[in-house]
Amino acid sequence: MSEGGRRAGDVSSEHGLLWEVLQEASQGGKRFRPRLLTDTHDALDGDQHQAAAQVGAAVELLHTALVVHDDVIDDDHVRRGRPNVSGTYRGLAEVSGADGATADGYGQAAAILAGDLALAGAVRAVATCGADTATTHRLLDLLDTALHVSAAGELADVRHGLGLATASLQESLRVAEQKTAAYSFSLPLQAGAVLAGADEDVVAELGEAGRRLGTAFQLVDDLVGVFGDVAASGKSSTGDLRTAKQTPLVVYARGTHDGQQIDHYLGRDLDACELAAARDLLTACGARDWVRNRARQELAAARAVTDPLGISLSGLGPLTGWDAALPQDDPGAVA
Template identity: 60%
Template sequence: MLEIDADAVLRRLTEQGRARAAAVDRHHLLLWDALDLALQGGKRFRPRLVMATHDALGGVRPGAAAEVGAAIEMLHTAFVIHDDVIDDDHVRRGRPNVSGTFRADATSSGAGALAAGGYGLAAAVLAGDLALAAALRTVATCDAPPDVVHGLLDLFDLALHTTAAGELADVRLALGTAAVTLDESLQMEELKTSAYSFALPLQAGSVLAGAEPPTTTRLGEAGRSLGLAFQLVDDLIGVFGDPEQSGKSATGDLRTGKQTPLLVHARSTPQWEAISSFVGRDLETAELDDVRDLLASSGSRAFVETLVEEHLVAAREVLADMGVSLDFVDELMARPPLVVAGQGTAA
């Protein structure tokens, strides 16, 4: 039921946004069309985490939980749109993203490549800003007492600061000006993903349910562990995944030299000299197969898979103690299969 309610809230938000945009400018309305498209798809696990926690802790505000869950999904969309700008990606889930859509529109209107690219990036920044504003407004106007709303806004504010720090660290660590340690890489991933995708919805559900602060704190710790596991799996998919199933490029992380734990660990292995020749440039299919083989034979893939399981175990222990369904958590980690030498294998 929650998935339907959260989707209903998101539809209302985009309809309201369209109405406001239409009163301003028809080109501005196109931003909301692109934002609506960016919201499509996905498992809506963030709203589901809010409600699962809210229900497990005896909450009595399902309407507010649906609003807050939708707000977190809108926040996620804002971050995704901006992340694509940072990474200079123009495709998401196998189709043009916001920047890709507006770039194509400008090109079809006769704009040159540079101008069209700038237009696409501007549209993506603005669409992400609109999504961010809509998310915060939704929390501020949700059907909950003022003290609860203030607590939720504090959580959102912390998630915003944490995620911004993680995104900046992601780019900074890829500068190549200093060797990146495994601790630095793991901290970056925790800041970038765990705070808003997992700790925030778990803690928001706790606050909505009126739980005591120690409970909310423990759920934040579980969220950080769960989020790190999720991000590590995403890193694996970013190299070993099938783009047709995941909607994620299998060469983007290597091309941009992202300092994921996968690559940081690989740097410590004898295979690094060979692996490094594939980092920082576009790869052909045969080259991608070669670097996949090297990352597997070096033990880096297995190392990351072990980290995933360790963090999942830590999160499951806390969530089980809180009564949050473990089946639900396991469902969250059911990601697209990975590819090894052309053969699918579950992640």
């Protein structure tokens, strides 16, 4: 968190507590976004190490903002095995005697405001990174694009979850691409290249590589969201099914004869037996294998760009949950 943000925490005790909870929400995780940015900058012989570190921190703060808001959208109150911002404030309200609905509203309000603070902090960190004016403007343009694309993907994801229309596989893949790729992969790859003074064609190629990486990441996240170990991933294994997300995993299943019954398990809480039945269905109809193989293809396409530039992606395997979601039948798939 920035020094300016810490000073802002002195506005009032209420705001100070909100800032502390936001700081807690920003802890943990693998920090692969700043690492990807600085690795790209260094691989392209950049010499703006301080600026790269600050912009990398900004991207991670942006991630915190979007995660906090995403939990509000999904009505989730736990993140990484502990209460998130909305869950923390909901608990505070309940302790004070608020009923369930009132406590939920308080938690959601706090999370929206905390996410707004994190988002403002991310923009400020980029704007004050110390790069020259033209480079800073280019970085802000990249940040702006990432925000617009991510917002479009998140809203499309919610719309598909309304159940008013069935998403096509292409539409579902597009959401997977937009929700994650723009800010988690394209942005750090391209920002690192811009800070290194790379040619625009290289910046554009890395944007495409980021799109591919983000799609692979989201596909694996979809697998972990149903098949993963909750203790290992910190992600609910029923949340995606409960919110009726039209992920590629679900959309593919609907298009098969054996997987059409998947709708029976969507839009409601599942007990352990029902979750096991849903997993069996998604496996038997081939949806799990299709998503796994498509993720591998996207990762290979990204590597065709990053490997010749010397940008290592070796740290992304365990991070994205490959170990939990994929059988160990291809040890070299994410090496």
